[in-house]
Amino acid sequence: MTTSKYDAIVVGSGPNGLAAAVALAQQGLHVKVIEAKEIIGGGTRTQELTLPGFHHDVCSAIHPMAVASPYFKTLPLDEHGLEWIYPEYPLAHPLDDEPAVVMQTSLDNTAEELEIDAAAYRKLFEPIVFNFDQLAPQLLAPFSPFPSTPLLMARFGWNALKSARSLAFAKFKSHRTRALFGGLAAHSILPMEKRISAAIALVLGAVGHRLGWPIPRGGSHQITKALASYFESLGGDIETGVKVESLDQLESARTVFFDLTPQQVLEITGSSIPNSYAKKLRRYRYGAGVFKLDLALEGPIPWQDKRCQKAGTVHLGGTFEEISASEYAMANGRHIDKPYVLVAQQSLFDDTRAPGDKHTAWAYCHVPNGSTHDMTRAIENQIERFAPGFRDLIIEHHTMNTEQMHNYNANYIGGDINGGLQDITQLFTRPAGVFNPYHIPQTSYYICSSSTPPGGGVHGMCGYHAAQAALNREFS
Template sequence: MVKKNPNNSRNKKHLIAVNKTKKYDAVIVGSGPNGLAAGIVLAQKGKKVKIIEGSDSVGGGARTKFLTLPEYKHDVCSAIHPMALASPFFASLPLHQYGLKWITPPFPVAHPLDDLPAVIMDLDIHKTANGLGIDGDAYLKLFKPIIKDFNALLPDLLGPFNPVPKNPLKVAKFGLNAIRSAESLINSKFKEKQSRALLAGLAAHSIQPLDNIATSAITLILGAAGHVVGWPLPEGGSQALSNALADHFTFLGGEIETGNMVTSVEQLTDATTVLFDITPKQILAIAESKIPDFYVKKLKRYRYGPGIFKLDIALDGPIPWKDENCKKAGTVHIGGTFEEIAQAERQVFEGKHCEKPFVLLAQQSLFDQTRAPNGKHTVWAYCHVPNGSTRDMTQPIEDQIERFAPGFKDLILFRKKMNSVEMQAYNPNYIGGDINGGIQDLRQLFTRPANLFDPYRIPDTSFFICSSSSPPGGGVHGMCGYHAAQAVLKYLG
């Protein structure tokens, strides 16, 4: 049965699909971690679910391919997964039964400096604080309460905005330092070059200027995760996580179809509900004529952030860091001081290309022997650039690495470059190279994609958004898909 909505005075062009005799209770467009998570939740409740993926393999932003030379495995997009291991939903799944193994490097993060030893984030918070000089006590005072409350905070932090949090006192205490800019937080609490650089590197994961409000929230969550679960990587590559999720989904009875790019909702008429693991711009291209006008306007106002320029490199040996401690870190933040990183991120946000960019680098092959031939290594690195940039940032990235690892360039055997436009061509969710599915500033952190009470359902339709363009936003944690699936279950009754 198709029923017209008599209460819709804003837009009369669409109909509400309430037919529950269709072949599928839900069809999910896109098989990223959020799409797979949504599928698993629905399948767990006995719903008949199909996932349709445009690419030839599942995974979205969590795929692994041979991008450079034979036998060199590279994570095409996401690589290091603190929030995947911390995710309450992923933790509830038997993913180890499908071969998923997590590797946790001794140091989550190393941050080399020109005139000082590298700053090290150890799994042990006290060891980290010991390396921060007079700022050690301030670091402990800032992070120990968050670490203590970490698991209690996650249901509120990894979900849509809730005016009545599940743990209101803990959330309020966290918010005292979280609802401010990283720049303000760092300037008010830290004096030493080492601590300021470490916090700036964490803040730069927000892909926005460090003086934007709420950049401190991302700083605190990533820092605390480093001490609670580490910054792990899946053995064999990020594809291992995607494959485990897909295998569990099909075990529960779900169906997956790859190699089918959905271009119109008319392709999805055999579904009672449709979940989009894609961003607002793509949803409009597929379904604008079926969406209320007022909501179309909201989606057209949705804002995307800076893009990235990505390098995958096959090396003849390990990176020759000046500070040997960097070889014990899965992730290395390259950008120098707080001031340098803040300037670089501000320039990108203003539409400029930085000659000394902040570089995020992962060296998975130091800890996972499946990534490269014996004695050889891989490098995963990217920097931020203006959205839609086509500039080749290879030299600035490699110069930054060489700055702290002399001789690095001599080890390069082969490199694969991807600018922002090429990133979007590879994964259409990365609009202009934006890997977070939209900028995660205060306006779009908890209320994405539109400021509505239910952020997952497209009003007056049977369509739902389950991508990183919905709360809680970017990152590999599956919680966008989990919460969207709860909204679908409520709709299906």
């Protein structure tokens, strides 16, 4: 009888791959993680992209879903070096010729700022915020027709399944509230007219009010390092600099986990998975991409509304209508002069990010999948629009189009940072519409990436649920 060297091998060291590895190792299994790059982390890496001493988060930067993650909450990541920093405001949304709209951690304070929409905003978010601890394990899990709190889930779903446009215009009267909601909804990387685009706005808004939108001291790579440190303390092995292109490269193991998207899984597994399942993976759809801009600055961004300097994240795009136009253009293969832009200002709150009194800025916008169009000027124009004099502070910049994002992280197919389109059909059926979304039928292989439920975001729940599926099937 042949004995496997490992109980499990995990291909890919993003947050989901590491979460799967940790969950397995916690059960006393012998687990190995293999990473193609020399540095582990997937979408949670921090590098000196512009100049020495300026530390930029290459992909993810702000982490509301990490602190909301039911699984990450159970791990002693603080004992392994992870420290969260909470900006005073989770989010600011500048507007032309008037004060910015600020989402504060306090739901009541935010509602008061929205004046005419105060009651409507509170009524929409209050049930989610107050019941978030019960909702989170269900929202960040595979779809179930039998949720543990059916009434709470039904109430959430009634609004979440709507389009951001229909919900915003049904609930709110003020252009300010609609703009704030549109900026939240655009994280879905869907047109505002698409059903379920409202869901991400509700979740991100609720997390902001319940927990805040924090940043890790020292950069997003600290999440990776803490997960890896805890994994190794459980006896896990990590090997870097090995690109897995075939199953033949792997050492013997009872199970194999892929923190990869369907395209890569197909390339690696070849004919070793059922043809019917492979056909479903080939039909998997990828979403829009991103264009990324990192900046080294002489000083902080000089926002016209000074409250924006107290916000970890700033959404640029103006009114709901402008944001909607930007996301519609992206989804239809076009670029726009005034894109919706996400800006993160980590160095305002974390003095490890830049030397002396210098600063960093992190920004990106959504573009068509596979786009090589340079959006640097468009992004800079949007920042300058709400922060006159910003351009004078630029010392150096670093850009990444969708091809460069894909080359950096093989999971970002065409620049898609969510591991696949998250529309109403594919969000619930990813990756292949089978009963167990993590298990590859007739094999001992599992997919644990963001191409499985609950989808994109740094929360580790895809990896956690994949590990549970394997523990129940292979190791029970």
